[in-house]
Every structure is written in C-alpha cells, then in structure tokens.
Amino acid sequence: MSRQGAAVTVEDLTVAYERHPAIHHIRGQFAAGSLTAIVGPNGAGKSTLVKTIAGTIRAVSGRVRRDPAGPASLAYLPQQSEIERGFPITVLDTVLLGAWRRIGWHRAAGRPEMDAALAALDAVGLAHFEQRGVSTLSAGQFQRVLFARLMVQDAPLILLDEPFTALDSKTTRDLLALVERWHGEGRTIIAVLHDFDQVRAHFPDSLLLARELVAWGRTESVLTPENQAAARRISEAWDENAGACHEAAEDALRVGT
Amino acid sequence: MLYDYLAGPFVEFPFLRRALVGAIALALGCGPIGTLLVLRRMSLMGDAMSHAVLPGAAIGFMFAGLSLPAMSLGGLGAGLLVALLAGIVTRLTPLREDASFAAFYLMSLALGVLIVSTHGSSIDLLHVLFGTILAVDDTALILVAGIATVTLVALALLYRPLVLDAFDPGFLRSVGVPGSTIHGLFLTLVVLNLVAGFQALGTLMAVGLMMLPAAAARFWAREIWSLAAVSSALAALSGYLGLLVSYHADLPSGPAIILVAGLLYLISVGLGRRDSIRTRYFVKSHLAA
Numbered sequence: 001m002s003r004q005g006a007a008v009t010v011e012d013l014t015v016a017y018e019r020h021p022a023i024h025h026i027r028g029q030f031a032a033g034s035l036t037a038i039v040g041p042n043g044a045g046k047s048t049l050v051k052t053i054a055g056t057i058r059a060v061s062g063r064v065r066r067d068p069a070g071p072a073s074l075a076y077l078p079q080q081s082e083i084e085r086g087f088p089i090t091v092l093d094t095v096l097l098g099a100w101r102r103i104g105w106h107r108a109a110g111r112p113e114m115d116a117a118l119a120a121l122d123a124v125g126l127a128h129f130e131q132r133g134v135s136t137l138s139a140g141q142f143q144r145v146l147f148a149r150l151m152v153q154d155a156p157l158i159l160l161d162e163p164f165t166a167l168d169s170k171t172t173r174d175l176l177a178l179v180e181r182w183h184g185e186g187r188t189i190i191a192v193l194h195d196f197d198q199v200r201a202h203f204p205d206s207l208l209l210a211r212e213l214v215a216w217g218r219t220e221s222v223l224t225p226e227n228q229a230a231a232r233r234i235s236e237a238w239d240e241n242a243g244a245c246h247e248a249a250e251d252a253l254r255v256g257t
Numbered sequence: 258m259l260y261d262y263l264a265g266p267f268v269e270f271p272f273l274r275r276a277l278v279g280a281i282a283l284a285l286g287c288g289p290i291g292t293l294l295v296l297r298r299m300s301l302m303g304d305a306m307s308h309a310v311l312p313g314a315a316i317g318f319m320f321a322g323l324s325l326p327a328m329s330l331g332g333l334g335a336g337l338l339v340a341l342l343a344g345i346v347t348r349l350t351p352l353r354e355d356a357s358f359a360a361f362y363l364m365s366l367a368l369g370v371l372i373v374s375t376h377g378s379s380i381d382l383l384h385v386l387f388g389t390i391l392a393v394d395d396t397a398l399i400l401v402a403g404i405a406t407v408t409l410v411a412l413a414l415l416y417r418p419l420v421l422d423a424f425d426p427g428f429l430r431s432v433g434v435p436g437s438t439i440h441g442l443f444l445t446l447v448v449l450n451l452v453a454g455f456q457a458l459g460t461l462m463a464v465g466l467m468m469l470p471a472a473a474a475r476f477w478a479r480e481i482w483s484l485a486a487v488s489s490a491l492a493a494l495s496g497y498l499g500l501l502v503s504y505h506a507d508l509p510s511g512p513a514i515i516l517v518a519g520l521l522y523l524i525s526v527g528l529g530r531r532d533s534i535r536t537r538y539f540v541k542s543h544l545a546a
Contacts, residue, residue, distance in 0.1 A: 056430035071433030078427030087296070087424040088479055097421065100432045105417050133479065149428075159431075 005033035005188035006073055006157035008053055012062035015048050022048040025062070026213045030190055030205075032067075032156075035183040037199040037219070038192045040209035041235040046192040047079065049209065050159050053190065066157065072101040075153035077146055077160045085134060091145050092130035095120055098152025113152070120148035125174060140171035147175055158182060160191035164198070176202055196223055210234040266504045272393070273500060276510065279393045279457055280496025282401045283466055286408035286450045288489025291471030292481065293412075293443065297423040300468055301355070305362040306444070307451045307464040309339035311369030314385055314460060319376045325397050328385070329452045332460070336448035339365050344441070369460075388459030390500070390510040397456045404453040408446055419443055420481060458511040465515035466492050473522040476529025491521050 313335025321327035454463030499514030
C-alpha cells in the first residue's frame, strides 16, 4: 500500500518544564515521506520535541503544523518506560488500540480491525501471541507488539521515541526493517535514536538537538565531528548555567562553526 | 437452624435488610473503582480522599444535624475541593501529586475534626468517623443506590480511556483524548463513592470496602473486568458476613464489615488462584515436577 506521508513544519518552537526551556526556538520542516533521526545528548529535548509534534505536550511559544492535521493522522510510540508493562491486558487488545480512530471510546472492534491486528502481529513475528498477557512478554516482544499497534494505526506520520533502546540485535534488525518498509510506503517517520552508526546506515535525514537546534539536514552533513562537539558544548553550557543559557548556547555554536 | 443463623436476622429486622441492600449497592460501585485505583497505582489516593471528605461532612452536620443529604453534599464538596487544590499545586509546582494530596487531606482532616469537636458531641464525631450502617434509612439507600448507578454508567462510558490512561498515557494523549480530564472525572467518581460509603462505614473506613476487595481480587482474576467483578463480589460478601458477625456478636457494623474484608484479603494472599503464597511456594513448578 502506498500513501502520501504527512509534512511537519516546526515554527520557532519553545517548550519548557517549570519555566526551564527543554527546547528553544526550533524551526524547520520534516518533508512528506522523509525518514529522520533525532539525535543529541541526554537532556537535549529529543523526547520533548517528539511529544510536542505528537500533541501530548504544549508549546510555550511557536507551534507545530502537521499536514494533514488531527490526531488520526499520526501514530506515536512512547518510550517503553512510560508504559505500564505489568498491566492486565492481552496482546490482541493492545494491538487493537491502534484502531482507536475507528473504534474510539465505545465501538467494538469488527472483523476488519481484527484482521488488521492479526496481520500486524504476524508481520512483527508474533503470530499466535494474541491471547497472551503483555506482562508475560520480554522487552523485545513487547516492543514488537507496540510496532504492530503502529501498523494498525496506519498513519501517514509515525513518531518513534527511542524505539530500539534495550533491544537485542535480532529484534532491532527486524524492527528497523519495518521502519524501512514504512518509509518505502511513503510515510513520514521521525525517530529519537542514540546509536550514530544505526542512524548513518538507515536514516537519510538527521536533526541534531542540544535544546537549541545544532544541525538539521542530510545525515552525512549533520553528524560531523564538529556538530557533535558543538552539541556537547551547548548541552554542558546549559547544564552549568541555566540562567544565561541563551548566550552560552550561541557562543558555543559560534565556536563550533 | 443454619438458615436461622445465616438469613434469619435479615428476615426478621428491616433495618438489617436495608443495611444489607446498602452494602451490596456500595459494593457494586466500589469494586470497579477500587480495581481502577489499584491499576492506576493510586491505592493510597482513596485513603487520602476519604479523609478529605470529613470537614465537608462536618459542615453539613453543623447546619443540618445528622442529615445524610447535607453531609453528603458537604463531603462531596470538600473532597472535590481537595482534589482540585492538589491538582492546581501539582500543575504549578514541581511537587508530585501524591505529596500535594497528602498536604491538603491532612489540613482537611484537621479542619474536620476541629469543626466536629467544637460543634457537636463526641458521639457525633464517632458517627461521622465510623458510620452507623444500622441507621441506614430510605433516603440513605436511595443515595447509595443512585451513586452506584451513576458510577456504573460513568465507568461504562469512560472505561476505555480510563484503562488506557493507566496503561499507556502517552498513547491516549496522542489519539487526542485529554488525559487530565479523564483523570479528573475519575477522581470525582472516587469521591462520590466515598461519600456513598461514609453513612454506612464512616469517613475513615469507607475506603476499606474500596481497597481491600480490589487488592484481594488480584489473587483470583486476571482481566480488568473480572478483577472488578471479583472485587464487587468480595465487597458484597464482606457486607453480608460483616453484618452477620455484627448482629450475632453484638459488634459495631462498620469495623466488622471492614475486618471481614481484611480477612478475605488475607485468605486471598495466602490461598488465591494466582500469584498467592500457596501457588508461588507450595505448588511444584512444571520444571521441578
């Protein structure tokens, strides 16, 4: 199936927690159908940016425009740590949540939703797991279930927050193949990642973040040693002196370029 | 003979019958609410809220005496006010929700005791704190049944977002459902059910019929619906057995009901079908067999 991906425009976006900015004046565009990795040091605001795009937290200033807009046009994978893995819910029910925009608060899942869920489970290598409780799954199996849910959501924009953290290489390989398949289907994909080699091998575009935007574009021109050093410097400057952050960040950027 | 012992008192005394119907109505609402509190890791939140209800009930008592509608309305107001204030502090400051709840419920509890002790006798205070299930009249029954009905209807409407908010809150928000609204509605239901319980069990023990059966159900059932059903069944059983014990042994009914619920909890921990001490340590695993 091929479809038009969604375009995401970030307009001078600032998001803060308790008045401390987590990301600061980010602007740029994720083109329709692009496959972008968001990278940066810990505390750089990567998850914050993804959550703001997903619409789960609100910006202090600036905004995110998605085309098409509306919650139905995006599928979001939260970090595993934000999900209650011991919850008494079956694999099938978890995957069926992907059909939320059709079943919503009250409607029952019908044959089409059920078929989509079973097909998705099959695609992530978990056929016949549908009646298992999620608490019996390993971290890798659980992530496969969440990927199946993303497939059922069938959205033009897919947001992944650290999708491969703490997974073994086989699981990571399988799930990366799915991401590339979605990319081939023309969907827009944005993923928070830590493994630079993985980003270079699989992600054409990158966004390097250190609360400020350090670089955004083709991966080979973003993940340069100079940019990475600049990201580290900005992030350290922020940590040492949160008050005078803006100037510190700009100084660091100037030194870097 | 056995019939006389188990059913006789309820056949003979209308006030016991009313108390039983009240306890069962209470159990219907408290079962699912308690289950959701456990799933949302808010077990102690119910406790905090039950204390928060007191000053409102006391103010109602001050104006209208031992009148259930006035005290319920006051309790509802006080509970919601504490939830609201705690929510505001959580939003505006880095203090976590459980801490701000603790702060406000303690103030609320102290205020409540203050009001009751300056405006009523210590007997009144005991009534408000520990309830008098045997004085449940028709008004009280209608109130409890009404709250149970509202609770079940509201839960049916909110079920999916409520469950999802406990399982994967980020996903719920990403599909466009405002999680904080769902949370607020749920807290309202918690307060409503505590108010329903306090005439019968008192503000201090109303939460017992909510949490003990829900915690016990964990050892018998797995799915959310069966957890809620088992919770309600255990709560109703506690009500029945508690009243029976209270009648035969001439004990106060509220503590008797909660102690029976506690006993059922201990039995479940020890002998339950799932993850109980019995199945974990005394049944051979398939590897050892």
